Amino acid sequence: MNLLDIGVLSERSGVPASTLRYYEEIGLIESLGRRGLRRQFGPEALTQLALISMGKTAGFSLEEIKNAFGKRGVSTLPRQALHRRADDIDAQIRGLITLRNALRHVAECSAPSHMECPKFRRLLSLAPYSHAPTEAQPGARAKRK
Amino acid sequence: MNLLDIGVLSERSGVPASTLRYYEEIGLIESLGRRGLRRQFGPEALTQLALISMGKTAGFSLEEIKNAFGKRGVSTLPRQALHRRADDIDAQIRGLITLRNALRHVAECSAPSHMECPKFRRLLSLAPYSHAPTEAQPGARAKRK
DNA sequence: TTGCCACTTCAAGTCAACTTGAGGTCAAGA
């Protein structure tokens, strides 16, 4: 049966072995057992890692990712919380579209300062709290480190 | 003229004053001057902060955001690099859509383990390196913070 | 059976991005 050594999983996923050990340590992924000392991972670990990667991209902490998807795809969060997460991501997608448009504009516009370019300002007017006082941004998290 | 005290800017943007000072220290934002000891910010700082917030959401480091947009909206990056960033963001948006769909599925599907649910697996098959060995994810960065 | 080398553990180190704390300044209201 096609179990994967940590080195193989690392190579296929692009995630360093040290990180995989760390992920297992904090309960984010699971190895199916050991051969000697060596962890053996099932192929679903790859899917799991893809999910983790996307969750990180979305700005979730490893703790949140763990809660949302669990080791074996079992969520510890109530349905409503999951939908809220999804809503956050929707908002984030809208922000990213704005940002992408702003970047493309900066790449093409020849104005010396984009802050004074009306087109640029219009692009950004779609951004969170760009001018109107609003609540602190909802899905914001630090992505530190 | 409507200059903003750091406290006001903080309140309107949702960004802590300590963070605003830190951002100024690393050259990410600029105050227009001082009144006594106190920094005075122009209203464009709000737009600037919105941009920074979106950049962080996209997983860029503060250094990269600085390079892409500068203090006064002046980029230090060549056109091509900016378009590459935009391309990265496009990829990220696609990933987020997948993740959102996965979350909505987990919220609704009653299968005990989603990893074994064919619909879930199909959703994830759109993810980076979900099964096929590919390059390490391109736009991935640690968001450490 | 020897030797290699990919793995193992565990503790400590690193890094970005902030946050906190101590001690100080200053304008305004009581």
Place this chain on the structure above:
DNA sequence: TCTTGACCTCAAGTTGACTTGAAGTGGCAA
């Protein structure tokens, strides 16, 4: 004049997410 309270600086501390290093283990090819 005195006291608040919002700001200031600067150094040190914190946090999450890893990474590194030292010292050890064990499967497998020669």
